[in-house]
Amino acid sequence: MSCSGGGDDSTPSSSGNVTVSQTEVSLSGAGASVTVQLQTDHEWGTDISDTWIKMTPSSSVEHSSSITISAEANPDTIAREGTITIKSGTARAYIKVKQAAGAAKEDPYNTPDGYKLVWHDEFNSGTTLDEDWTHEVQKSGWVNNELQNYVNGEIDGNRVTEISDGKLNINCIKYNGKIYSGRVYAKVKTGWKYGYVEARIKLPKGKGTWPAFWMMPVNFKSWPADGEIDIMEEVGYAAGGIHSTIHCNKYNNGGTSIETGYKYVSTAESDYHVYAMKWTATEMIFYVDGETILTYKNDGTGINAWPFDNPFYVILNVAWGGVWGGQQGVNEGALPATMSVDYVRVFQKK
Numbered sequence: 001m002s003c004s005g006g007g008d009d010s011t012p013s014s015s016g017n018v019t020v021s022q023t024e025v026s027l028s029g030a031g032a033s034v035t036v037q038l039q040t041d042h043e044w045g046t047d048i049s050d051t052w053i054k055m056t057p058s059s060s061v062e063h064s065s066s067i068t069i070s071a072e073a074n075p076d077t078i079a080r081e082g083t084i085t086i087k088s089g090t091a092r093a094y095i096k097v098k099q100a101a102g103a104a105k106e107d108p109y110n111t112p113d114g115y116k117l118v119w120h121d122e123f124n125s126g127t128t129l130d131e132d133w134t135h136e137v138q139k140s141g142w143v144n145n146e147l148q149n150y151v152n153g154e155i156d157g158n159r160v161t162e163i164s165d166g167k168l169n170i171n172c173i174k175y176n177g178k179i180y181s182g183r184v185y186a187k188v189k190t191g192w193k194y195g196y197v198e199a200r201i202k203l204p205k206g207k208g209t210w211p212a213f214w215m216m217p218v219n220f221k222s223w224p225a226d227g228e229i230d231i232m233e234e235v236g237y238a239a240g241g242i243h244s245t246i247h248c249n250k251y252n253n254g255g256t257s258i259e260t261g262y263k264y265v266s267t268a269e270s271d272y273h274v275y276a277m278k279w280t281a282t283e284m285i286f287y288v289d290g291e292t293i294l295t296y297k298n299d300g301t302g303i304n305a306w307p308f309d310n311p312f313y314v315i316l317n318v319a320w321g322g323v324w325g326g327q328q329g330v331n332e333g334a335l336p337a338t339m340s341v342d343y344v345r346v347f348q349k350k
Contacts, residue, residue: 017040017041017042017088017089017091018038018039018040018044018086018087018088018091018092018093019038019039019040019093020036020037020038020039020086020093020095021036021037021038022034022036022095023093023094023095023096024095024096024097024098025069025095025096025097025098026098026099026100027069027070027071027097027098027099027100028099028100029073029074029079029099029100029101029102029103030073030074030102030103031070031071031072031073031074032070032071033068033069033070033071034068034069034070035066035067035068035069036066036067036068036069036095037064037065037066037067038064038065038066038067038086038093039063039064040063040086040088040091041063041088042063042088042089042091043059043060043061043088044059044060044065044086044087044088045058045059045086045087045088046058046059046084046085046086046087047084047085047087048082048083048084048085049082049083049084049085050080050082052071052072052074052080052082052099053069053071053082053084053097054069054070054071054072055067055068055069055070055084056068056070069084069095069097071097071099073102074099074100074101074102075102075105076101076102077101077102077103077104078101079098079099079100079101080098080099081096081097081098081099082096082097083095083096083097084097109345111347112196112278112347114349114350115195115196115347115348115349115350116347116348116349116350117345117346117347118192118195118346118347118348119132119186119187119192119345119346120343120344120345120346121133121168121186121343121344122166122342122343123163123166123167123168123341123342123343124166125163126163127162127163127164128159128161128162128163129161129163129168129184132186132187133184133185133186134184134185134188135150135151135152135161135182135183135184135185136150136183136184136185136317137150137151137152138150138183140178140179143322144319144322144323144324144325145321145322145323145326146210146319146320146321146322146325146326147179147208147320147321147322147326147330148172148179148180148181148318148319148320148321149178149179149180149181150180150181150182150183150317151180151181151182152182155173155175155180156173156175158171158173158336159171160172160173160180160181160182161182161184166342167340167341167342168316168340168341169338169339169340169341170182170184170211170316170317170318170338170339170340170341171318171336171337171338172204172209172318172320172335172336172337172338173335173336174332174335174336179320179321179332179335181317181318181319181320182316182317182318183315183316183317183318183319184315184316184317185313185314185315186313186314186315186316186344187313187314188218188313189218189313190218190311190313191215191217191218191311191312191313191314192311192312192313192346192348193309193310193311193312194279194280194281194348194349195278195279195346195347195348195349196276196277196278196279196346196347196348197215197231197276197277197279197314197344197345197346197347198274198275198276198277198287198344198345199213199231199232199274199275199276199314199316199341199342199343199344199345200272200273200274200275200341200342200343201213201232201272201273201275201339201340201341201342202268202269202270202271202272202273202339202340202342203234203268203269203339204236204269204318204337204338204339205236205239205269205334205337206236206331206333206334206335206337207236207237207328207329207330207331207334208236208237208320208321208325208326208329208330208331208332208334209234209235209236209318209319209320209325209334209337210233210234210235210236210318210319210320210321210322210324210325210326211232211233211234211317211318211319211339212230212232212233212315212316212317212318212319213231213232213233213275213314213315213316214228214229214230214231214232214233214314214315215228215229215231215277215312215313215314215315216228216229216312216313216315217307217310217311217312218310218311218312218313219310219311223247224247224248224249224252225248225249225303225304225307226307226310227246227247227248227307227308227310227312228246228247228248229246229277229279229284229308229312230243230244230245230246230247231244231275231276231277231286232244232275232288233245234268235324235325235327236325236331236334236337237325237327237328237329239268239269240264240265240266240267240268240269241262241264242262242263242264242265242268242273242275242288242293243260243261243262244260244261244262244275244277244286244288244293244294245259245260245261245294246259246260246284246294246296246308247259248304248305248306248307248308249303249304249305249307250301250304250305251305258296259296260294261286261292261293261294262293263288263291263293265288265289272340272342273288273289274287274288274289274290275287275288276290279308281298281309282297282298283295283296283297283298284296284308314344314346316339316341316344318337318338318339
């Protein structure tokens with residue numbers, strides 16, 4: 001690709017005994033080159049003002065030369081320019097080189113406007129979770145009458161949490177008549193206060209599964225007084241039904257549209273979808289694939305309605321059975337069942 005501008009190719013301009021066919025060239029931001037004719041009666045050389053400008057040849061004993069001026073893609077989103085000075089004895093000729101702005105760099109994390117990425121896990125290295133994560137270890141019946149045992153490690157040669165092919169897999173497994181699964185916390189000791197939190201997840205299949213992507217307070221003392229933020233929950237007997245819910249003293253499992261949102265996602269168990277929550281001092285907005293399904297506002301009445309001015313940490317887990325997941329029974333023939341997480345990202349305002 002080549003382009004040129006300024007000057008007239010058919011009418012050389014001169015400076016003493018050096019002439020060039022163009023005194024100005026313009027290059028695209030994606031990178032380009034242009035050929036300029038040079039005529040002199042002596043050997044010649046060049047001074048180039050900027051290293052991004054390339055010229056071939058940059059000197060010669062030939063009196064007539066075709067020179068190529070080029071630049072690679074402009075890494076900046078503003079235009080740039082420089083100058084080539086051609087010297088032959090005491091004579092000089094000048095070529096101004098302009099390059100258009102480069103394209104904006106693609107953001108691999110799809111950062112929301114006005115935010116910056118503060119923590120993430122893309123699950124692209126290793127086979128087990130790193131030190132940012134903490135496993136819960138509890139026996140069945142610990143909460144919600146759930147049937148799984150939460151462990152950290154292998155059950156019959158299979159891990160309940162494993163990283164494979166750039167995904168975190170949380171596996172719910174039956175072994176020797178017992179159910180085992182994984183529940184993990186990100187940055188459990190520090191968490192984050194406010195921000196935009198999202199994960200891309202494919203949910204497990206089977207009646208009895210109860211996968212969740214949610215948050216709890218770092219300095220937890222009592223529930224629901226200290227709050228709970230459920231970004232995504234689904235139960236296997238109602239496949240594809242995605243719920244976003246908040247819990248506090250004022251609103252706790254009331255099922256009202258103030259505290260819970262719902263969206264049916266037909267491919268929730270066969271494909272990945274993005275579940276997210278934007279959290280500020282005044283509201284929390286919950287999304288499925290960018291669509292708002294719940295907005296919970298701080299009504300200004302105090303902690304009973306808004307215990308959400310403290311750091312919360314991220315939780316990923318697959319429960320089995322329990323008061324909701326097992327409401328219509330369980331089908332152990334569905335095991336093993338896996339929730340697959342492509343990434344988890346946390347953004348905060350700049």
